[in-house]
Amino acid sequence: MPTDADATCVRLHDITMDFPGHRALDGVGTSFRFDEVHGLIGENGAGKSTLVNVLGGSLAPTRGAIHVAGRSVMLRSPRDARAHGIAHVSQEGSLVPAFSGAANVLLGDEPTRFGGILRSRALGERAQALLTHWFPEASIPLDRAVDSLSVADQKVLEIVRALRGEPRLLILDEPTATLQSREKAQLWSIIRSLPARGVGVVLISHFLSEIKALSNRITVLRDGRQVGCLKAASVDESWLVDLMLRRDAGDGDGDRQRAPTAEACAPGPVVLEAQDWSVGEVRVPHFALRRGEIVGLIGLTGAGHFEFARSLYTREHIASGRIAIDGAPITAPGIRAMQRSGVAFVPDRRMENALFADGSVTANLAMVHPEFATAGAGVVLRRRTERDEIARVVSQLGIRRSSDAQNVSLLSGGNKQKVSLGKWLYGAQDRYRVMILIEPTEGVDIGAKQEIYAHARRLAERGAGVLIASSDLLEIEQLTDRVIPFVQGRAQVPIERIDYSEATFIAAIAGAAT
Amino acid sequence: MSTNSDTPSANAAPSTAPRTSDPDRWRTLAMKYSTLVVLILMFAGFGLFVDRFMTVFNLTNILQQISILTIVGCGLTFGFAAREIDLSVGYSVGLAGILVPLLLVAGQPLLVALGAGLLAGVAVGLCNAVLVTRIGIPSLIATLATGSILFGVNFLLTGGRAIYGGLPDAFLQLGQGRWFGLPTLAWFMLASVALSWFVMERTVFGRYVYAVGGNRKAAELSGVRIVFYRTAALTLVSVFAVIAGTLLAARLGSGQPNAGERYLLDGLATVFIGMTMFRPGTATILGTLCGALFIGVINNGLNLIGLDTYVQNIVKGVIILVAVAVVSRSTRLNLL
Numbered sequence: 001m002p003t004d005a006d007a008t009c010v011r012l013h014d015i016t017m018d019f020p021g022h023r024a025l026d027g028v029g030t031s032f033r034f035d036e037v038h039g040l041i042g043e044n045g046a047g048k049s050t051l052v053n054v055l056g057g058s059l060a061p062t063r064g065a066i067h068v069a070g071r072s073v074m075l076r077s078p079r080d081a082r083a084h085g086i087a088h089v090s091q092e093g094s095l096v097p098a099f100s101g102a103a104n105v106l107l108g109d110e111p112t113r114f115g116g117i118l119r120s121r122a123l124g125e126r127a128q129a130l131l132t133h134w135f136p137e138a139s140i141p142l143d144r145a146v147d148s149l150s151v152a153d154q155k156v157l158e159i160v161r162a163l164r165g166e167p168r169l170l171i172l173d174e175p176t177a178t179l180q181s182r183e184k185a186q187l188w189s190i191i192r193s194l195p196a197r198g199v200g201v202v203l204i205s206h207f208l209s210e211i212k213a214l215s216n217r218i219t220v221l222r223d224g225r226q227v228g229c230l231k232a233a234s235v236d237e238s239w240l241v242d243l244m245l246r247r248d249a250g251d252g253d254g255d256r257q258r259a260p261t262a263e264a265c266a267p268g269p270v271v272l273e274a275q276d277w278s279v280g281e282v283r284v285p286h287f288a289l290r291r292g293e294i295v296g297l298i299g300l301t302g303a304g305h306f307e308f309a310r311s312l313y314t315r316e317h318i319a320s321g322r323i324a325i326d327g328a329p330i331t332a333p334g335i336r337a338m339q340r341s342g343v344a345f346v347p348d349r350r351m352e353n354a355l356f357a358d359g360s361v362t363a364n365l366a367m368v369h370p371e372f373a374t375a376g377a378g379v380v381l382r383r384r385t386e387r388d389e390i391a392r393v394v395s396q397l398g399i400r401r402s403s404d405a406q407n408v409s410l411l412s413g414g415n416k417q418k419v420s421l422g423k424w425l426y427g428a429q430d431r432y433r434v435m436i437l438i439e440p441t442e443g444v445d446i447g448a449k450q451e452i453y454a455h456a457r458r459l460a461e462r463g464a465g466v467l468i469a470s471s472d473l474l475e476i477e478q479l480t481d482r483v484i485p486f487v488q489g490r491a492q493v494p495i496e497r498i499d500y501s502e503a504t505f506i507a508a509i510a511g512a513a514t
Numbered sequence: 515m516s517t518n519s520d521t522p523s524a525n526a527a528p529s530t531a532p533r534t535s536d537p538d539r540w541r542t543l544a545m546k547y548s549t550l551v552v553l554i555l556m557f558a559g560f561g562l563f564v565d566r567f568m569t570v571f572n573l574t575n576i577l578q579q580i581s582i583l584t585i586v587g588c589g590l591t592f593g594f595a596a597r598e599i600d601l602s603v604g605y606s607v608g609l610a611g612i613l614v615p616l617l618l619v620a621g622q623p624l625l626v627a628l629g630a631g632l633l634a635g636v637a638v639g640l641c642n643a644v645l646v647t648r649i650g651i652p653s654l655i656a657t658l659a660t661g662s663i664l665f666g667v668n669f670l671l672t673g674g675r676a677i678y679g680g681l682p683d684a685f686l687q688l689g690q691g692r693w694f695g696l697p698t699l700a701w702f703m704l705a706s707v708a709l710s711w712f713v714m715e716r717t718v719f720g721r722y723v724y725a726v727g728g729n730r731k732a733a734e735l736s737g738v739r740i741v742f743y744r745t746a747a748l749t750l751v752s753v754f755a756v757i758a759g760t761l762l763a764a765r766l767g768s769g770q771p772n773a774g775e776r777y778l779l780d781g782l783a784t785v786f787i788g789m790t791m792f793r794p795g796t797a798t799i800l801g802t803l804c805g806a807l808f809i810g811v812i813n814n815g816l817n818l819i820g821l822d823t824y825v826q827n828i829v830k831g832v833i834i835l836v837a838v839a840v841v842s843r844s845t846r847l848n849l850l
Contacts, residue, residue: 314735339737353735356728358795363724368736370721381716423736 007070008496009033009200010055010086010169015064017050017224024050025061026224034168034200035498037191039215039232041208043244047224048204052171055202056088057081069168085168089158091177091204101142101149102127105161127160134163134197135190152183156190163199170194171202176210188214196498208237220244234457268292270327271465272312272343272434277321279311280304281489287312289434289465294456296476297469299486299509306348306438308486309469313338313345313436326433339368344424344432348439354420357409361401362390364408364419365426372427393422398451414448417441421455435459436467441475453479473505487511549790549837553808560815567818574697580810581699582607582758582765586777587784587802588710589754594785594797595714596747597727598646598653602661603755603781606638607774608668610759614685615677615769624684628760635756638664639749646748647741653748661778668771678768689764702761706754711799723747724796780809783830786837795841808833 009031017025025047032038032055042048053059055066057075066073068084075081078088095104102124103110111122127142140153149157155175162170172191176184191214194201205211211218212232220228220243228243268291277284282304289295297305311318314335323330325341339345347353355364366386371378373386390404397418401411408419417440424432437456441449456479460466470476476483477500485492485508492511495504561568586603593600600606610631617627638660645656691698714720725733726743734740758777763769787808788801809830816826 335734336737336739345735347735352729352731354729354732356725356732358793359724359728360793363721363728366721367725367733367738370718374718379717379719381718381721383716 008035009069011067012051012055013065013067015051015054015061015066017047017054017059018062024224025054028064028221028224028226030219030226030229032169032200032202033216034198035195035496036216037195037201037203037214039211039218040202040204040221041206041211041218041240041244042221045223046221046244048221049173050224051221052088052173052202052204055081055086055169056171057086058088082165082167085166086171087162087165087167087169088171089155089162089173089175091173091175093154093158095146095154095158097147098145100144101140101146101153101157104146104157105130105142105164107161109164130164131157131160134160135193138186138190150183151178152180152187155179155187159190167199169200169202171204173204174206175203176205176207184210208240212237212240230461231457234454234461268463268465272323272325272467273327274312274321274323277308277311277323278319279317279321280307282308282311282486283489284308284491287484287491289467291433291463291465292460293481294460294466294468294479296480296483297467297486298471298473298476298483298505301471302488303486303509304489305469305484305486308491309436309438309467310345310347312467313343342431342433344428344435346420346424346435346437346440348442350416350420350442351409354423355408355416357407359408360405361394361399361408361411361419362386362404365390365393365422368423369427372429389426393426396425397422397455398448412445412448413443414445414452417444417452418448421452430462432459432464434465434467436469438469439472440468440470441472449475473502476505477502483508485509545790545794545840546792549787549808550804553804553811556808556815557811560811560818564815564818567815572814572818576807576810576814577700577703578697578765579814580806581697581703582762583777583780583784583809584703584803584806585706585754585758585761586781587788587806588706588799589751589758590781590785591710591714591788591797591799591802592723592747592750592754593653594789595720595727596723596744597730598744598748598751599782600642600653600657600748600751600755601778602638602642602657602664603751604775604778605661605664605668606635606752606755607759607762607777608771609634609638609664609774610756611763611766611773612668612671612677612769612771614760615681615763616671618682618685619677619680624682627685631756631760632753635753636749638756639752640745642752643745643748647744672769672771674771676768676770681764681767685764686767687764689761690767699761699765702757706757707799707803714799719743719746728796779827779830779834783809783834783837786834786841789841790837 011031013029015025015028016023028047028051040048040051050059054061055075057078057080060076066075068086073084075084075086081088096107099107105127106123111119111126113119124142131138131140131142135156138156140149140156146154146157159170159172159175175191176187179187188210191201191203195216203211203214212235215232218228218230218232218235218240219226220230220240222244270288271291272289274284274287277287297309299305312323315321315323315333315338325343328341330337330341351357366373370381372389373381373383375382387404393399394401399415399418399422401415408416411419424435435456440456441452444452453475456466456468468476468480481497483495483500483505485495485505487509488511492508495508566572586607590600590603613634614627614631617630618624642653642657642660645651645660646653688698693701714723722733722738722743723746725736725738726740730740755777759774762773766773784805785797785802787805788803789795789797791801791804792798812829812833813826816829
């Protein structure tokens with residue numbers, strides 16, 4: 001069954017914050033998951049602090065809604081926010097310098113007896129217990145006044161205090177701003193350890209390398225607007241800088257770029273939904289693919305995951321089943337109906353199913369949308385337009401060929417596969433909302449694999465739903481957001497990213513999972 | 515389909531691109547142009563050693579002889595590009611060559627007769643296409659059968675006799691006249707080649723036809739309407755065939771029930787020879803044009819030498835075998 005992605009995140013809808021004279025936030029919609037480190041970046045004045053204050057309950061937005069674990073909430077105060085599992089560690093530091101570490105950790109929740117007398121031994125013990133619970137490897141003397149501790153240790157104590165209320169989401173505002181590099185490393189490992197323990201982190205930092213190294217996803221703000229929400233693995237720092245500073249090299253039109261990426265961040269709406277699906281031995285009562293997510297299908301040979309993925313596109317030999325794209329049922333039969341409603345399909349065995357060997361790189365890439373290179377009536381090809389579009393696809397996917405006229409059969413496996421993907425990029429103008437890939441990196445070298453993965457991620461970020469059926473478990477682990485194991489033609493309980501491991505996968509496809 | 519003149523574009527991937535190694539490059543070049551070299555050598559050979567070969571009269575004659583063949587070849591090229599073969603093509607030539615004169619002799623206006631010929635071509639092509647795409651009979655077999663049917667129809671229509679006499683001058687002019695110093699037939703050929711080349715190389719339609727022929731499964735999975743393009747290709751084969759048949763009748767000044775038959779073998783030879791050139795393994799219009807020249811020069815040269823037509827048939831058969839062997843060794847020629 002599809003679990004509701006909302007249940008595992010804090011989701012912002014259309015958050016807008018007006019201050020007299022200017023709009024600090026404008027329609028921000030992103031999600032912070034409880035199993036990720038989420039980087040939040042932007043120039044000074046881009047709206048990071050405002051957003052964090054809204055999230056932390058210090059500011060009430062002019063417009064917009066916040067959902068915590070799927071429920072709409074009003075955060076009227078930091079206390080409200082904490083009650084809903086959102087804790088905030090501010091940039092300035094909020095420790096009382098003369099107090100001991102223990103007193104600071106338990107500030108506001110001190111163990112007392114007789115309604116007011118401090119139990120100092122219990123205080124020390126409980127603080128130590130908290131510290132060891134969260135960060136067993138940290139050795140910080142809790143009995144000393146905090147102003148005698150290193151800045152890094154002070155930051156750790158602040159974090160421990162914030163974790164005291166067992167939050168689901170921890171906002172860290174420039175936690176490493178004043179730290180030396182060795183101290184940073186210590187804090188980094190602490191931050192990294194949190195998602196695995198069910199605490200999501202919203203990380204604000206000016207150090208892009210830090211954001212990139214620690215985050216799973218990154219939301220970029222500029223002038224109060226969300227200009228991107230990206231998977232960290234698929235971006236480089238220069239791109240982030242471009243996004244922050246609006247130097248969108250190439251595309252030029254920042255607003256056009258904004259729409260799909262903003263959409264990608266929220267756990268998107270369902271884009272493909274199949275019901276009562278029955279093909280061959282495969283029965284899937286319900287399947288939903290959301291915009292912005294990458295779903296993996298795994299199984300042993302003959303488990304039916306490939307057949308299922310393929311049949312969603314071809315609808316060949318299906319005994320029963322209803323399918324809808326963006327809520328609109330597809331009733332017309334045939335492959336073309338699926339393709340026209342925005343479903344792309346990259347099949348396995350590319351030479352048999354995707355490419356024509358005697359054709360040139362150009363002819364193969366332009367197989368799906370040759371009409372892109374025509375003027376007006378869609379009949380006569382303009383060679384210059386075609387060449388430019390080929391060049392765009394070739395450079396975006398990094399296809400290495402000696403010329404566009406080269407026979408596709410002379411390319412390496414990885415480049416052939418890129419052509420097979422590129423067919424859906426050439427002239428597609430972002431029309432594909434669903435991409436179904438089967439064994440996308442079969443017989444492909446490691447470099448090309450990574451480029452193909454980056455392409456799949458890019459598609460998801462731009463708001464497409466990506467479905468990958470693969471027998472490469474490592475690939476599934478690297479690439480997908482959730483996995484549906486198949487056993488003997490039946491879809492099993494999905495595995496969420498947080499539970500990913502080779503052992504889980506193997507147990508699941510062997511039918512051992514319950 | 516980009517042609518062989520493409521250079522890597524400005525945004526091309528860095529120079530890590532694997533270049534075809536030198537021996538490979540030479541082999542590809544040799545592959546692409548060896549037929550052309552043979553054609554030129556042959557032309558020069560006949561020119562040097564056969565007296566009457568290199569005369570304006572004879573060269574015009576060759577042009578005229580290959581015109582109708584080239585028009586048939588253009589149609590077959592569409593078929594081959596979509597990987598459909600049409601063995602009924604000779605009888606389609608024959609059908610138009612009978613039908614149009616029959617209507618003219620019966621007193622129908624020229625345009626009506628020509629239109630009826632075209633319609634007959636569309637009808638035959640659509641029949642072939644339905645058999646192939648809807649019923650699923652491989653085109654090789656389906657058109658073998660329809661060819662036999664057409665053969666019968668052609669003899670029923672004429673009772674096996676030629677139709678002549680009473681054909682209007684305007685009609686005969688189509689096949690025997692001259693425009694601007696060139697035979698009308700040559701103009702028809704040039705028009706067919708130019709139009710077909712443009713459609714094949716410069717339109718979306720051509721792209722899809724090549725994609726469907728190149729890998730039908732891949733085209734289908736890419737959302738290409740393969741039934742439409744296979745149907746269109748088979749229909750074009752017949753349409754070009756009836757145009758050729760009409761011109762043939764105009765040239766001969768009569769409707770002959772079996773005049774079209776030789777265009778099956780020669781037409782196929784033309785396309786096969788063409789498939790050895792330019793984009794080896796792929797039927798191209800320019801290749802077909804060269805193939806027609808090849809056949810035309812051989813026919814003419816051997817005629818001038820005075821070789822028996824039987825021997826000519828043997829020579830042509832061997833040429834087809836050589837061409838197909840060359841093509842299928844290096845590519846995935848697969849017609850069934």
